[in-house]
Every structure is written in structure tokens, then in C-alpha cells.
Amino acid sequence: MKQLTRPTIFFLACLVCAGCSSTKNLKPGQFLYTGADININPDSGKRIADQKQVKADLESKTRPRPNKSILGIKYKLGIYNLAGEPTKPKGFRNWLRRQGEPPVLLSEVKLRYNNDVLKSYLISQGYLQAEVTGDTVTHGKKGKAIYTANTGDRYKINKVTFPPDTGVLTKVINENKDKTLLKVGNFYDLDVYKNERIRIDNDLKEKGYFYFSPDYLILQVDSTIGNNLANVTVKVKDIAPDAGLKPYTIKEVNIFPNYSLRRDSVLRNLKPLEYNDFKIYDNRNTFKPGLFDRLVFFKRNEAYNRKDHNKSLNRMVNIGAFQDVRMEFLPVDSFKNNQLDLNIFLTPLKKNSLSFSVVGTSKSNNFVGSELKVTQTTRNLFRGAEQLDVSVSGGFETQVKGTSQGKNSLSLTGEAKLTFPRFIVPFFKANSTNSFIPKTIATLSYQMINRGSEYTLNASKAEFGYNFKENLYKEHNLNPISINYVSTGFPSKRVEDSLFAVNPLLRSTLENQFIIGSNYNFTYTNQMEDSRRNNTYFFGGIETAGNVWGLFTSKNNEGKRTILNTPLTQFIRAEADLRDYYKITRSLIWANRLNVGYGYAYGNSTSLPFVRQFFAGGSNDIRAFAARTLGPGTYRVPEDAVFADQGGDIKLMLNSELRFKLVSILYGALFVDAGNIWLRKEDVGNPATGDPGRPGSEFKFKNALKELAVGTGVGLRVDASIFVVRLDVAFPVRKPYLPIGQRWVFDDVNFGDKDWRRDNLIFNIGIGYPF
Known part of the structure; x- marks a missing residue:
């Protein structure tokens, strides 16, 4: 920070050389094209409305485009010239030359064509009397085009x-x-x-x-x-x-649910099953006829309309049962009357499929490792386009950073998920008529985590709920029933007691518990609209546990409500995540996020269960602090802590990131993160048992902003569309656990100091963007 590094000096030198060499390889009579200037009404001096924007629009429509540049330096042309003329068909010089671009010459400018294009654009904007003339000028070995636009008045x-x-x-x-x-x-x-x-x-x-x-x-x-x-x-x-x-009506709706080109003639000659307004051609009875009431919105003798056309097509595509969907409208009697026959050709996906995946895992608690997963998918299970996914996975992880570095973890997970493409509501018939298929999802899962000689964690989960999209932008997830049971086993009583003696926080973290409740999530996004200058994403969720079940359970000797002698967790938890993506230019995006969360525990519980707490720090969070080591409040995790994960009941986080394209699929980022977590009530510990508590962990509104941690850094991303690999390096500039007045640490930043780098630089590797 105090002096330029060698790589920086080398990079700047390359840019200077690139700028100096942009014209050295031009032949006599050739001029490097540097771009177009637009003069609007230069003789009259009359300014038009939005003249700056109109000028920019006109300039963007001129062709060719000059060589790409950064700060006026044509770096790609410099790379092209630096590579020189290849002497071999392959090799480094060929590769380097392909990374650059050849010079754009003034002779490539077609003035008459550009004059017509610019005039046409002005007329399209209401300047019906517009005229455009163009000319070229040269200076040294460079040249540019100058266009004069006389717009006249706008109509x-x-x-x-x-x-x-x-x-x-x-x-x-x-x-x-x-x-x-x-x-x-x-x-x-x-x-x-x-x-x-x-x-x-x-x-x-x-x-x-x-x-x-x-x-x-x-x-x-x-x-x-x-x-x-x-x-x-x-x-x-x-x-x-x-x-x-003339308007057309639908005469017949013919559905071919098990269509293939090979069986085309056989299927067309079958005697159809007539069901409501449909004729179904399928001698194998692949799907129940009632499925098509939810997929096809056209009825016999009704007028054609585009809304039903799009809804039907979207539902058949999105139900996940067909690999090919085709709708064919044919006029009856070759346009002599006003009727259409609708033929729907559906080619189902395979009934069963087996998939294997090997993935690298990187979790927020600094555990990294590998996992093997096998998934069996059975489609159309009950002939209603249902889907059953059964998966088994196993993995090995090791903690590579933090106070528990070197600890290993084995995991085994099994899950069964059954998806119905409709609402299943007891004692009530629910229908949806929009373009998106509603889903009822039932899930059962079990996970075993073995932390070597310390403990074994067993988590079972059962959930029943609904997923439905209100429209292209809004999605709802409601799980009225969610049951989680967490139990922990220890190698021996001695291991258990010694573990809790070293870190009393583990007792509340690893105790057996029931979490029975409901949850609802809402998502809004318009990120699919690339033409927008500004895109927004919002996620909001609320979860309750123990509210209804608490009314039907009795209390044990300690005054806690239990199920099967296991304490029932009771809390309300809410979270909101708002993101904004502003396109400054096509290759420069300013991304921002606000993430807040609040949890209220009551009855049996004094704080949120560990698996539902909020955490701060890590690769998708506040990147200048190690995962889950920040907070709560002004509390700092002791360096010799066995269990460093710190959770809280309240969270506030703000992220701002400037993303820009470097070259090809390589992108860069500059970012600032701020935030922290807190407890609703301070953890005072228990001196009698040696638990020191966590002083400074309580949330106080007046102190919240003073207790925010702040970090900044840079990142590189390989964005190949189908996947994104990310490397971020960050360092803190504000440490909330320091005394008031000493929390900003700008003066301590020293990249040249080995000890400072060891204590402050945090490297994060991730898959996908952080937000």
C-alpha cells in the first residue's frame, strides 16, 4: 500500500509499451482508426433535448468500432503487435496474437453507409428533416471520422x-x-x-x-x-x-402423451380415449387423463387465444416430465372455414435415471473436502407426472483454518424427495391457473456427522410443503410441517465432560433437541431481464417452531416442554436479503446487498438453536474475517478456543462490490463488506462452572453501527456462464472487538510486513458469486 509492487510496475510498463506501439506496424498510407466524433447542429448552435445521450447513441451506431482501450491505451492492439507475425502454425506467439486484435484502419470506414444509418436513427426519433454528412481527418498515423448532424425540429x-x-x-x-x-x-x-x-x-x-x-x-x-x-x-x-x-375456434384437441417419430403413424391410427374436451392417443396409458386438465387450457369450440396458448406450453415444458413438447395448430379444410385442430405431441423423459456426482465442498466453518453422491430419479411414479428422487451421499472433510485446524469429519446423508405437480391440501381442492406448475413436496432425510474422537451428530428431518410461482418474478415456498430431530453421541462420558469443560458453549450446541414448526419464504427477482439497467433480487423468510406443539406437551422436572424426553425448541426467526445490480456499462456492474435477520426465542429456549443461528464471516459474507469467527457484538473468540463457531440472534450485513471484465471469461472485483451478529441477551456465562460467557455480545440499537466490522479486498472470477470459480483476498479495516477509538485500523495496513499479512489477509475460494 505504501509502494508499488513489482507486478504492478510490470503491468503499467506493458500498458505504456502497448500505447507506444499501436501504430509502429502500419504500412505507408495506412492510418489507425481512433473513433468517431459527432457534431450536432454546429452551425445553428441550437441544443436539442437529451443531446448528450443522442450524441452517444449516434456514436455507438457508427462502424467499424475502434480498437478496445483502457484509459486511452489500446491494450489488445498492443498485445497483437507484441506477438508479431507467427513463424509456426502453433505455439505461444500464435496464442498471444489471438488474445489481441489487429489494427482497425481508417480505410475501413464507410462514410455513406454511416451517414444513412445515423440519419435513419434521427428520423426514427422524430427528427423527420434530419441530414447527416461525414468526413475523415488524419493526424500523423492516426485518423478519425467526423459526422455533422443537422437535426431540425423534433416532431x-x-x-x-x-x-x-x-x-x-x-x-x-x-x-x-x-x-x-x-x-x-x-x-x-x-x-x-x-x-x-x-x-x-x-x-x-x-x-x-x-x-x-x-x-x-x-x-x-x-x-x-x-x-x-x-x-x-x-x-x-x-x-x-x-x-x-378472421377469428378461429378450436375444433379438436388431440393429445399424444407418448409420442415418438418412429410411432407417428401407429399413434395417429389408434382409437382415442375421449376425456372431457380432449382426445388422447396412447395405448400404453402412460399418464392419467386428469393430468391434462392442469396442463392444457384449450377447450373444444372455444376461440383461440394467445394467453391459453402460452400457459399450456409453459406448463407442459416446466412440469419436468417431457423431453420434447410441440403444439401444432392446423386449419380445418385448408382455411375454408374458421376452425383449427390442435395436436399436442409430448415425448416423455425416461422413467428411471441414475446420476453420480463427485464434488468438492467448502463450508462456512472452514471444512473442505470431497463428497460422492448417487441419485436415483423415478419419474411419473403414479402416472401423474410425479417425481421421486432418492439420493445417498458420503464425504470426508478436514478443517484447514481456524482454531480447530486439522480436525476431520466423516458424513453420510440419505434423502428421499417426492414431488407432486399439483396442490395437495387435505379437505380442500386447490387449483392454479397461471403459467407455472404448483408443486407439493414431501421430504425425508437423515444425516450422520462423525467428528472423530469428539462426538457423532445425527439429524433427521421430515418436511411437507408447497412451491408455487405467482408469476415470472415472484416465487413462494410454504412448509406448514417441518420436523427436525437432532441427537448427539459421545465416545464416552469422560470425553463429553472434558469437551464441555473446555468450551461450555458446546453444551447448548450439541444437546438433543426437537425443532417442530413451519416456515415460509418469498423470492422476487427480475434478474432474467438483461435489458434492464438495474436488476433487483429480494428474499424474505420467516420460521416458527414449537408454537402449536408447545400447547400439547407437558413440562419435565426442569420446567421444559419435551417430546420423547427431548426438549422442544421454541422460537420465531425472520430474515431478509435485498440485492441490487446496477449496470454502469455492459462490462461494469455495481452490486449491493443488505442482509438482516432477527430471532426471538421463548418458552423452553433462551436463544436460537445453533442450527438456526446467524453467523458472520466467510467467503459469502464478510470476507475479511474467517468463517463464523466474527462477533457476537464486541466479543472476540479466544485464540485457543476449541470450538470457534460463533452464532447470534440478530444479524446486520452490508456488501458493495464493483465487478468488471478483464479479458475473455476473466473478471475482477473490488469490494467492501460490513456487518456483525449479536445476541438478544448478553451471554453472561456461569462462573461456577468456569463458563466466562461472551461479554459485549448483547444487541443495543444505539451501539449497533459502532460495532460493525468492515473489510475490503479484491477478487478474480472465472465466469464461464455454466459455472463461476472465485478467488477473493480481503483484509479488515475496522475491528469491532478493539477498544472504542481504536477500531479503525487503516494505519496498521502494511502489505510488506509478513506478520501483518499472516494475521490479516484472508483468502476465500468459492463457487459462484458471493451474492
């Missing part, structure tokens, strides 16, 4: 006229003209006109006009009325075909 819409109501089609258009995107007083905009044609087409598709197309509409613009105004007339083209001008 506004004066009046919008829709076609007269002369039939059913024009009646539909006029019924919805109040939804028009063409507003009197708005500027002329070609994109709005195109979207208006699509809007009208959508309205007609909902009324049965299957063969209509936006191309059958024309929007005539009259700009001769003066005062920079234009009248817009919406018309149906005279050359539109008859098939596009």
Missing part, C-alpha cells in the same frame, strides 16, 4: 386515427384503442410505433385471430400539417390475407 403527435368500425376485426382494434401507446403530444418515435403494432396484434390474438401479424398493420404519418406536428393513421393493409382477418 410531435397531433392526432391519432384508428380504422373505422366496419367489422369484427376493426371493432376489436377500436375496443382497445384507449390502451394505445401513441399519445397526443408525445414525440414521434419509431420504436413506439412498432410496439403499437405488436400491442394491437396481441389484442387480436386474444380474440381468435391466429393468423394475424403485426406486418398487416401500417401506421401512416402525415408531417405536412405544419408546426412540427404529425397526424398518425392506423390502417389494416389492403393486401392482408383473408386467413389473417
Whole structure:
């Protein structure tokens, strides 16, 4: 931090050399193209609205694009020149040359083409009298293009006229003209006109006009009325075909649930099973007929509409039972009447499949290792597109960092998950009519963790709940029944007593317990919309345990409610995670996250059970602190602690990260993390048993911001779309466990000091982005 490192100096030197060598290989008469300048109305000096943005848009549409640069240095061209002309078909020089790019020459600029493109764009934005002229200038071995745009005044819409109501089609258009995107007083905009044609087409598709197309509409613009105004007339083209001008109804719905091209002729000649409005062609009875009531929304003799078309297609694709889905609409009697036959061809996935996976694990408690997992999937279990997944996995882990470094862990996990593609609600029939299949999920799992000579943990879980998407953006998960039983075994009473004597915190962590309750999660995201400048993700969850069951259980001698002589855990836990991704440019994203959590324990419990507590520190959290070692509050884990994991009832975390593309699939990041965890009530310990407690662990609103830990760092990411491998290095700049006034530690930062690096630099390797 106090001096430039050798790699930094070398990198800067390479950039300088790259800048100096950008024109050295040009031949006589060649000029390096440096880009385009746009001058808007230079003679009149009149500024147009949003001139800066219009100028940027015009510049982005010129071709070719100049060589890529950073801070004005054409680094890719420098790499290309540095590699030189290869002498062999393979080798390092060939590889290096491919990482660069050849010089973009001024001779490649086509002025007339660019003039037309820029003029067309200005006209599309309402500058109907625009003119553009271009020229080139050179200086030394470099040259650029200069375009002069005389825009004239921007036209506004004066009046919008829709076609007269002369039939059913024009009646539909006029019924919805109040939804028009063409507003009197708005500027002329070609994109709005195109979207208006699509809007009208959508309205007609909902009324049965299957063969209509936006191309059958024309929007005539009259700009001769003066005062920079234009009248817009919406018309149906005279050359539109008859098939596009009439509505269609569905005559037959034919479903082929077990279709293959090889059996096509056999299936078509079968006698169909008539079920409600469907004819089902399947002599193997692959699926129960009732399944298609939930998948296909078309009915016999009803008018075609796009909404039912999209919902049916989405449901059949997303149910997870078919490898291929095809819907075919065929006119009856070759367009002579207004009826369509709908043929639905469905090719099922294989009934059974077996998958193996070997994965590397990296957990938040610093355990790393490997796991082998085998999963058996059985589809269409009860002929209703149900899916049963049975998996068995086993793994070995070792703790590579922290106070328990060198400890090993063996794990064995079994899970069975049965998914029904519908709501199953006792005494109530629940239906969903949107594009997404609701799911009922029942899960049973068991996990055994063996920590060598210390203890063995057994966790059993049973859960029953629902998953359903309200729309493309909103998803709900409700588990009204969730039962967890955790039991711990020790090699001997002596081992148990010695373990708790060294660390009393382990007693509450490893005690046997029942967690019986319900949980609900809600997720909102629009991250799938790449065209958005700003994307948002929100997760909110609430969990309750022991509320209802506590009313039906009796108390033991210690006053605790128990089930099978095991204490019943009672608490309410809520968590929210809000993320924002702002695209500064295409390759520069500013990502931010706010994560808060609160837990309230009561009755049997004085704090949240360890498996439901909040933790701070680690590769997806506050990266400048080792996993689960931060907090609670101003408490600091002793260096000789056997069990370093620190949990809390309250959590506050803020992350900010600037992500940028370096080259190809390699990305970089600069980040700042802040946060901490606290207990609702301070852990005062028990001096009689030697438990010192955790002083400073209690949450106090007035002190919360003063007790935040802050860390910063840099990261590298290999983003290959299907997977992301991440390496982050971080260091703390604020340590909450230090005395007030000494918590900011900027002055202590010294990358050249070996002891400082050992005590402060934290390396995190992860899969996927941290948030």
C-alpha cells in the first residue's frame, strides 16, 4: 500500500509499451482508426433535448468500432503487435496474437453507409428533416471520422386515427384503442410505433385471430400539417390475407402423451380415449387423463387465444416430465372455414435415471473436502407426472483454518424427495391457473456427522410443503410441517465432560433437541431481464417452531416442554436479503446487498438453536474475517478456543462490490463488506462452572453501527456462464472487538510486513458469486 509492487510496475510498463506501439506496424498510407466524433447542429448552435445521450447513441451506431482501450491505451492492439507475425502454425506467439486484435484502419470506414444509418436513427426519433454528412481527418498515423448532424425540429403527435368500425376485426382494434401507446403530444418515435403494432396484434390474438401479424398493420404519418406536428393513421393493409382477418375456434384437441417419430403413424391410427374436451392417443396409458386438465387450457369450440396458448406450453415444458413438447395448430379444410385442430405431441423423459456426482465442498466453518453422491430419479411414479428422487451421499472433510485446524469429519446423508405437480391440501381442492406448475413436496432425510474422537451428530428431518410461482418474478415456498430431530453421541462420558469443560458453549450446541414448526419464504427477482439497467433480487423468510406443539406437551422436572424426553425448541426467526445490480456499462456492474435477520426465542429456549443461528464471516459474507469467527457484538473468540463457531440472534450485513471484465471469461472485483451478529441477551456465562460467557455480545440499537466490522479486498472470477470459480483476498479495516477509538485500523495496513499479512489477509475460494 505504501509502494508499488513489482507486478504492478510490470503491468503499467506493458500498458505504456502497448500505447507506444499501436501504430509502429502500419504500412505507408495506412492510418489507425481512433473513433468517431459527432457534431450536432454546429452551425445553428441550437441544443436539442437529451443531446448528450443522442450524441452517444449516434456514436455507438457508427462502424467499424475502434480498437478496445483502457484509459486511452489500446491494450489488445498492443498485445497483437507484441506477438508479431507467427513463424509456426502453433505455439505461444500464435496464442498471444489471438488474445489481441489487429489494427482497425481508417480505410475501413464507410462514410455513406454511416451517414444513412445515423440519419435513419434521427428520423426514427422524430427528427423527420434530419441530414447527416461525414468526413475523415488524419493526424500523423492516426485518423478519425467526423459526422455533422443537422437535426431540425423534433416532431410531435397531433392526432391519432384508428380504422373505422366496419367489422369484427376493426371493432376489436377500436375496443382497445384507449390502451394505445401513441399519445397526443408525445414525440414521434419509431420504436413506439412498432410496439403499437405488436400491442394491437396481441389484442387480436386474444380474440381468435391466429393468423394475424403485426406486418398487416401500417401506421401512416402525415408531417405536412405544419408546426412540427404529425397526424398518425392506423390502417389494416389492403393486401392482408383473408386467413389473417378472421377469428378461429378450436375444433379438436388431440393429445399424444407418448409420442415418438418412429410411432407417428401407429399413434395417429389408434382409437382415442375421449376425456372431457380432449382426445388422447396412447395405448400404453402412460399418464392419467386428469393430468391434462392442469396442463392444457384449450377447450373444444372455444376461440383461440394467445394467453391459453402460452400457459399450456409453459406448463407442459416446466412440469419436468417431457423431453420434447410441440403444439401444432392446423386449419380445418385448408382455411375454408374458421376452425383449427390442435395436436399436442409430448415425448416423455425416461422413467428411471441414475446420476453420480463427485464434488468438492467448502463450508462456512472452514471444512473442505470431497463428497460422492448417487441419485436415483423415478419419474411419473403414479402416472401423474410425479417425481421421486432418492439420493445417498458420503464425504470426508478436514478443517484447514481456524482454531480447530486439522480436525476431520466423516458424513453420510440419505434423502428421499417426492414431488407432486399439483396442490395437495387435505379437505380442500386447490387449483392454479397461471403459467407455472404448483408443486407439493414431501421430504425425508437423515444425516450422520462423525467428528472423530469428539462426538457423532445425527439429524433427521421430515418436511411437507408447497412451491408455487405467482408469476415470472415472484416465487413462494410454504412448509406448514417441518420436523427436525437432532441427537448427539459421545465416545464416552469422560470425553463429553472434558469437551464441555473446555468450551461450555458446546453444551447448548450439541444437546438433543426437537425443532417442530413451519416456515415460509418469498423470492422476487427480475434478474432474467438483461435489458434492464438495474436488476433487483429480494428474499424474505420467516420460521416458527414449537408454537402449536408447545400447547400439547407437558413440562419435565426442569420446567421444559419435551417430546420423547427431548426438549422442544421454541422460537420465531425472520430474515431478509435485498440485492441490487446496477449496470454502469455492459462490462461494469455495481452490486449491493443488505442482509438482516432477527430471532426471538421463548418458552423452553433462551436463544436460537445453533442450527438456526446467524453467523458472520466467510467467503459469502464478510470476507475479511474467517468463517463464523466474527462477533457476537464486541466479543472476540479466544485464540485457543476449541470450538470457534460463533452464532447470534440478530444479524446486520452490508456488501458493495464493483465487478468488471478483464479479458475473455476473466473478471475482477473490488469490494467492501460490513456487518456483525449479536445476541438478544448478553451471554453472561456461569462462573461456577468456569463458563466466562461472551461479554459485549448483547444487541443495543444505539451501539449497533459502532460495532460493525468492515473489510475490503479484491477478487478474480472465472465466469464461464455454466459455472463461476472465485478467488477473493480481503483484509479488515475496522475491528469491532478493539477498544472504542481504536477500531479503525487503516494505519496498521502494511502489505510488506509478513506478520501483518499472516494475521490479516484472508483468502476465500468459492463457487459462484458471493451474492
